[in-house]
Amino acid sequence: MQFPEIWLRDNCQCKSCYLPQTRSRLPHGWHTKVQVRELSWCVDTQRLHIDWSDEHQSSFELSWLQARDFAPANRKRYLSDCYRPEPRHWSRQQYPQIQREFVYEELLQSDEALLQWLQQLAVYGLAMIRQAPLELNVLQTLCQRVGFMRRTTYGHEWHVSAQPGASNYAYLAQPLPLHTDMPYFEYKPSITLLHTLQQSDSPGGWNLLTDAFHVADLLRAEHPKAFQMLSETPVDWADIGSEKGLSFHNIWRAPVINLDVHGRYLRINHSVPQRDSHFSIPAEQVRPWYEAMALFVRLANEQACTFKTTPGDILTFDNLRLVHGRTGYDDTDRNVRHIVGAFLDWDIAYSRWRVLKQSLGYNN
Template sequence: MFRKILSCQRTFSTSGISYQSLLNARIENDKFVVLENSQEKLKFPGIWLRDNCQCGSCFDKNTQSRKIDWENFPKDVKIDSIESNSNNLNIKWSDDHKSSFDYDWLKKRDFSKTSQNTYLSKYYRPKYKSWNKEGFEKIRSSYFDYNDIIHNDEALKDWLESLAVYGVTFIKNNPKDKNVARKLIDRIGFIRQTTYGEEYIVKARPDATNQAYLSNKLQMHSDLPYYEYTPGVNLLHYLVQTKTNGGSNLLVDGFYVADLMRREHPEHYKLLTETVVDWNDIASENGVPFHNIYRAPVICLDMEGNCRRVNFSTPQRDTHFNVDVNIVPDWYDALRKFIEIVYKEAVHFKNNEGDVLCFNNIRLLHGRTGYDDTDTNVRYVIGAFIDWDIIYSKLRVLKNAKYN
């Protein structure tokens, strides 16, 4: 089969300095297209190029989505010939289809590890930084201003990026307004509704169906572990703070605890990552009954073995434990070690009246010391959730992450 292969002279620009570079295009092993010069080599699978053809019949530029019907995709399609000019790589396929690719577009999609890592670190999700007791005070002192977040996109971006990296942020100078949490979430996207409503009020009440609505000590926990799609971020606005010594916050980085267990207590860590636990919530809110169940380990890992979620709430751990009976005693030993580290590493602080505490609900565990609740001494906190998908989307938009 005849294949036409041409090279081209292109002008590249780096830091404002232009230079000439001879770019050669060739077919390799009938399966790849290679573009190279003295400085770099880009290699693209032919099937990927055909799948990502940018012509009008294959790709819809308005919706930025592929139109190719893979049910009827031509079988064993091959590269017939390639041709390059000053701006594009042109390909003729064995089924007579033609594709044209802009070199800058190809460069952004280079398959090299360096290029892929650069793209993912910049546009996928900020890489988190775990912290312990010693590192918390620096995070707490780097607070954000409500008015800056509401009126300035750069401040909004900085806040969301810090929340993604450290898992916790503090917002000061909030108005005495019951809608503060909602207004902050509206700046990002939209609120996440749960069985407890859109916004929820954390205050002591005699008819409480959840332990958060008591003035007792609140054990360390993550919210709603009985949801498969657990809300990612919790915003708590301390509209009224108790004047007593109680009502203080406890907070710990669950990813730090998990990593410490992995290094120092590997057998316990293995049990907590592999043993599926039943989490449940059976109650009613505003007269509406619900029965939530989700099954997942205390420490959930992603495909690369990194911690992606921590599930922990003693009140919400079901009495049904659907595992091999023989591993239960060892699992309790592992859980005891986990709880020991959680409380050892937990930071204690008390938010001022008006403050907003934001934290990653699938990473951090939080709790509260007990307090006296009277007619003249109340604690009134307004909470709301938002999902990480919405936050990451907004963050990419703020970073101008349209990656065409």
């Protein structure tokens, strides 16, 4: 096992350095000059004892050390088993192999089923739930099994149906192009849940879903200049209006493809109706951006899988990763499409995932 000295001193588990009931380190300085004076190992207690050059003493359990080993294999295991599962990107052709269905009542009753649903969402970004009651409180009950809903300017839940004078493009019966929800929020809702109460009997109303991380993979490999343009150019996303007595003017500036410091995907931003007419970049960069974006949209449509939900279905997907839409449909008094939507946040979902893994013995 590998452990830097300064890290061991910083993580001393004695009463003056660590508070067990809160599982937190107490402030005790940085000790950048402190060195190990003597090491000893107790076979009976399976503990490592250290005498430090500052006259301090530390003691560490073997199991605690093993879980925090700096060796590459152990760090990789921790990141995938405890931090977050490694996402697996998929193409349209791979969709039949990665799709998975869950039963609503089993998610309410079984921790194992709930864990597998969260695992599926984390790895593939998509899961279908079947046999949900045709009631208005279904998403609230499901979200409470995870933690709590994410409230937005549209409330805790919203209803997607054709509405005259609609305040949001999704409330229209016209075709809804591929998009992510609410790119105009810095802290964008992470997981979208769509509960079908009524489905249009018209030929339209088909769901469209694409793994936009896979689209980004294609751009990165085959069109690097377009990838660079979409990952470096900030775009103004905006939403102006009112809902349930609340007036709002939301703006967030971020590229279409968001990367972390290691070049890994953080989130995708894309919504034609919510892309502001303000475009705060040098004028000479505008046309290249449009050309790159046209390529992104073409690839996203080519990679889209299609299906049509039925009453009782709950479509759940990662809103940071997937782009979704639907075909247009006819809406009349006798032909109604009614979807109830809600959001969860990944912070809450990952927390529940870790707690379930621990309680079910996966991390033992």
